[in-house]
Amino acid sequence: MNAPPPAGLSQSRVFHRHTGHELPLAVGGEGAWLIDAAGKRYIDASGGAAVSCLGHGHKAVIAAIKDQAERMAFAHTTFFTNAPMEELAAELAAAAPGGLDRVYFVSGGSEGIEAALKMARQYHLENGEPDRRYIIGRRQSYHGNTLGALAAGGNTWRRAPFEPLLTDAARHIDPCYAYRGQREDESGEDYGRRAADALEAEIAALGGSNVAAFVAETVVGATLGAVPAAPGYFTRIREICDRHGVLLILDEVMCGMGRTGTLFACEQEGVTPDLVVLAKGLGGGYQPIGAVIVDRRIFAAFRDGSGFFHHGHTYMGHPVACAAALAVLKTIRDEGLLDDVRRLGALLKERLGARFGDHRHVGDIRGRGLMRAIELVAERGTKTPFPGERGIAAAIKREAMVRGLICYPMGGVIDGRSGDHVMLAPPFITGEDEIDLIVDRLGQAVDAAIEGGGP
Numbered sequence: 001m002n003a004p005p006p007a008g009l010s011q012s013r014v015f016h017r018h019t020g021h022e023l024p025l026a027v028g029g030e031g032a033w034l035i036d037a038a039g040k041r042y043i044d045a046s047g048g049a050a051v052s053c054l055g056h057g058h059k060a061v062i063a064a065i066k067d068q069a070e071r072m073a074f075a076h077t078t079f080f081t082n083a084p085m086e087e088l089a090a091e092l093a094a095a096a097p098g099g100l101d102r103v104y105f106v107s108g109g110s111e112g113i114e115a116a117l118k119m120a121r122q123y124h125l126e127n128g129e130p131d132r133r134y135i136i137g138r139r140q141s142y143h144g145n146t147l148g149a150l151a152a153g154g155n156t157w158r159r160a161p162f163e164p165l166l167t168d169a170a171r172h173i174d175p176c177y178a179y180r181g182q183r184e185d186e187s188g189e190d191y192g193r194r195a196a197d198a199l200e201a202e203i204a205a206l207g208g209s210n211v212a213a214f215v216a217e218t219v220v221g222a223t224l225g226a227v228p229a230a231p232g233y234f235t236r237i238r239e240i241c242d243r244h245g246v247l248l249i250l251d252e253v254m255c256g257m258g259r260t261g262t263l264f265a266c267e268q269e270g271v272t273p274d275l276v277v278l279a280k281g282l283g284g285g286y287q288p289i290g291a292v293i294v295d296r297r298i299f300a301a302f303r304d305g306s307g308f309f310h311h312g313h314t315y316m317g318h319p320v321a322c323a324a325a326l327a328v329l330k331t332i333r334d335e336g337l338l339d340d341v342r343r344l345g346a347l348l349k350e351r352l353g354a355r356f357g358d359h360r361h362v363g364d365i366r367g368r369g370l371m372r373a374i375e376l377v378a379e380r381g382t383k384t385p386f387p388g389e390r391g392i393a394a395a396i397k398r399e400a401m402v403r404g405l406i407c408y409p410m411g412g413v414i415d416g417r418s419g420d421h422v423m424l425a426p427p428f429i430t431g432e433d434e435i436d437l438i439v440d441r442l443g444q445a446v447d448a449a450i451e452g453g454g455p
Helices: 059-071 083-095 109-126 147-152 156-165 188-206 233-244 265-269 296-304 319-334 337-356 392-402 432-451
Strands: 026-030 033-036 041-044 100-106 134-138 170-173 211-217 247-251 275-278 290-295 362-368 371-376 408-411 420-424
Touching (some): 059 319, 083 290, 083 319, 100 109, 100 296, 109 147, 109 211, 109 247, 109 275, 109 290, 109 296, 134 147, 147 156, 170 188, 188 211, 188 233, 233 265, 290 296, 319 337, 337 362, 337 432, 371 392, 371 432, 392 420, 420 432
Parallel strands (some): 134 211, 211 247, 247 275
Antiparallel strands (some): 026 033, 033 041, 100 290, 275 290, 362 371, 371 420, 408 420
């Protein structure tokens, strides 16, 4: 069947994110490429939003979806378990670090964070500590768009319209953001400890027996742009949480499932959280799915206490979604794609360095694995950002699309208003020649956006 022609803006009945934008109609995908109704091809250098880890049209995943849909599409989890959910949970638990061995399935990252926050609160209730109500997050973080996840996150412009609805039980400390936070007189390790000690101070201010959890992205995603922690940061965070009985929730919605070169990004930090949240790459874009993997002692508190988690969603543990995620996980493992992520990530880092290392408007090149970013500045020596009204991130996105490149620019890096970055998160199956093409097209888009001036 031929794809329908793209509906004009006035004919569409879709409530799009931006009501005034005319979007191309995507009709196909092949590997690292998307194709619109006019036949134009776009290299998907951000995997959408770091979602499409296996690219488009992966036959094994599609076959798994078809097979499960033919067997059984849906069975509600208050009545039944199902085989794909059980097998996927077993595979994730076997692969997860430390004592993370129970899996709670959801339909995406926001749902996953929401569930983890509720788990943390109820865990303390099960243990007879009802005063533990505060959740500490970090400024310039993002954990999702539900009200609980939005409150825990620190993305200023996303939070602003809904501030009256957000709980004051969520508090925030500064991010671990070496490019702008590390002093010239301190080492990376010194900065990491100083940044982590902000958690100690906040816990002291709130009272250690009142804090339920600390939540952080292991590698910060879209808000800051592929920012790894400073050396030793998470080791110190783990020590602080343990000392005060505070649960550590790591958000690996964007950076997990192999995106940074290991299946779980926290493996490279040498720490194990109490809860870790996955989504995006878990289903690879083939089905909407997320998961919260919890430490066995947390599960035991529920099992030996009330026996019931006061939470749930209709589509949790959806058989077709779990079958797709299981196929994605097995593909990553069986095809040795983590090795490819490390190899291609090193190549992408090298190519970005060659193209932007001396660029007068690129202040930082950062990331890990196939999660990389450049930060744009008006003046490199002083790290002065472009004014927010220049709209540099939006301009880069437009220029990139013109050139057949999908990337992930974002404004408000510094304080929610000023500062711009462009993040790249291409599929794990991207070819070396395609890496070169991505960097070349990005370079053209950045130069065109900056030279184009603006308001």
